[in-house]
Amino acid sequence: MGGADGLGLVTIILDEQQHIRAPSTTSTTYAIDQLVADSFLPFTITMSRALDKATAAALKAGNPQAAYNSISSILTTPPPYGRLEIEILSKEAPLPEGTYVLQDGISVGISKLGLVQAFLVARKILQDHINGSSSSPQTNDDLFAATAVILLMDPEFLTAANTRKRLVQKQLNDHQHVWTVLTKEKMFLNSLLTSRLHRHTKSPTLWNHRRWLVGLYSSLGFRVDVLGDLENVVFLAGERHPRNYYAWCHARYLAGLVAKEWSGYDPHIDLLAAVKKWCFEHHQDISGWSFLYHLLDKYNCSGRDILGDDISISSTFSDVLDFAASYRVTNESLWVFLRTLAASGLVGEKELEQFITLGSQFSQPHMDRFGDSRVLRSALDWYETYRRRRDS
Numbered sequence: 001m002g003g004a005d006g007l008g009l010v011t012i013i014l015d016e017q018q019h020i021r022a023p024s025t026t027s028t029t030y031a032i033d034q035l036v037a038d039s040f041l042p043f044t045i046t047m048s049r050a051l052d053k054a055t056a057a058a059l060k061a062g063n064p065q066a067a068y069n070s071i072s073s074i075l076t077t078p079p080p081y082g083r084l085e086i087e088i089l090s091k092e093a094p095l096p097e098g099t100y101v102l103q104d105g106i107s108v109g110i111s112k113l114g115l116v117q118a119f120l121v122a123r124k125i126l127q128d129h130i131n132g133s134s135s136s137p138q139t140n141d142d143l144f145a146a147t148a149v150i151l152l153m154d155p156e157f158l159t160a161a162n163t164r165k166r167l168v169q170k171q172l173n174d175h176q177h178v179w180t181v182l183t184k185e186k187m188f189l190n191s192l193l194t195s196r197l198h199r200h201t202k203s204p205t206l207w208n209h210r211r212w213l214v215g216l217y218s219s220l221g222f223r224v225d226v227l228g229d230l231e232n233v234v235f236l237a238g239e240r241h242p243r244n245y246y247a248w249c250h251a252r253y254l255a256g257l258v259a260k261e262w263s264g265y266d267p268h269i270d271l272l273a274a275v276k277k278w279c280f281e282h283h284q285d286i287s288g289w290s291f292l293y294h295l296l297d298k299y300n301c302s303g304r305d306i307l308g309d310d311i312s313i314s315s316t317f318s319d320v321l322d323f324a325a326s327y328r329v330t331n332e333s334l335w336v337f338l339r340t341l342a343a344s345g346l347v348g349e350k351e352l353e354q355f356i357t358l359g360s361q362f363s364q365p366h367m368d369r370f371g372d373s374r375v376l377r378s379a380l381d382w383y384e385t386y387r388r389r390r391d392s
Contacts, residue, residue: 055113062117064118064121066098067100067111067117067118071100071110072122072146073145074103074110075149076144076188078184079106079191083187083191084106084195085195086108086192087107088109088115088197089109099111101114110152115149115152116153118149121149122148122149122153123146123150125138125146126159130159140170144167147164151164151192151206155197155205155206156204158205161209164209168182168185172216172220179222182220182222186210189206189210190232193206193207193233193247194233194240196240198241201240201247202237202244207249207250210233218257224254224257226257226267227271230254230271230274233247233250234247234250235274238278238288242284243286245287248290252291255291255294255295255298258271268295272292272316275292276292283329284334289336292337293337296346297344297346300313317338317342317346320337330375335359336379338355339379339383342387343382343383343387359376359380360380363377363380
């Protein structure tokens with residue numbers, strides 16, 4: 001979330017003495033003796049030169065409590081259509097004085113400077129709660145609001161994530177409406193994981209928190225909408241941050257929850273079709289292809305006849321070959337998938353011949369438009385090597 005406007009949010013660290021530090025060997029110190037409120041004094045900001053004097057002055061002149069109230073309110077209100085699309089607005093998009101949030105439907109713009117100010121307030125609320133030093137007891141709503149602001153500022157703030165886990169568990173133990181509690185937390189997480197927030201879409205802390213939440217759904221007997229979670233969360237996070245390791249690890253976890261329904265309908269078919277479609281639309285993303293192979297291999301090894309003729313392993317392999325041939329796709333991601341599936345022994349001889357023919361054709365010098373012949377030759381060599389090892 002840092003940028004050319006001189007405020008590098010993602011590097012801000014607040015220590016136990018309420019100091020903000022940035023991990024830089026060259027730093028500039030600003031004494032802002034009334035940055036937030038008298039209760040925060042003394043307050044010193046030690047930052048890299050990313051925090052210029054104009055930004056420091058803006059922090060001093062701002063109203064952190066008003067920023068906190070505005071930002072926390074938008075984060076704790078159940079969003080329309082299940083999630084918010086959040087963007088952090090830099091100084092190049094100035095807001096009227098006293099305005100910290102802009103909203104249009106699910107689209108929300110939050111002032112970067114306002115977020116820093118709100119974070120200072122939220123962090124103090126959480127710290128007072130942990131230390132038991134608050135003048136008045138913090139309610140669950142107070143802590144949900146504070147931790148929401150903290151995680152928007154810093155998605156790896158593990159204490160905030162763990163506090164939310166304890167709050168959710170406490171509400172469940174108090175026999176509050178279980179579905180409402182879980183769904184509200186899921187909508188908050190989905191908003192962070194799918195918004196245009198570079199660190200959040202690939203945050204191990206947030207993805208692990210979501211996995212914990214999905215586990216609660218399952219353990220309490222609720223059916224997990226695996227396909228919906230893939231399409232509305234994992235796929236979108238994969239678009240926001242290509243080759244998103246943590247998102248696709250979460251997809252593997254979700255795939256393990258799929259079970260054949262009593263009605264006889266098999267959700268595996270729709271799941272495989274959706275993943276294949278996503279891979280065709282993002283054919284340079286190797287993480288998507290790796291997950292597609294994972295599904296095919298997983299369902300083959302399960303020993304169950306769950307794949308219909310329309311989406312069998314061989315037909316999936318053939319569809320990918322047809323896609324590569326039609327659009328002359330020669331990128332490494334797609335061909336790594338093809339070579340791996342070809343060498344696995346899961347496809348038929350007809351499809352293997354098609355794979356070898358197409359790979360040989362594309363690797364010819366007159367077909368090498370983008371210098372990808374090396375990728376194709378490597379894919380064919382890899383296939384031959386591991387096929388022989390498998391057959392020996």
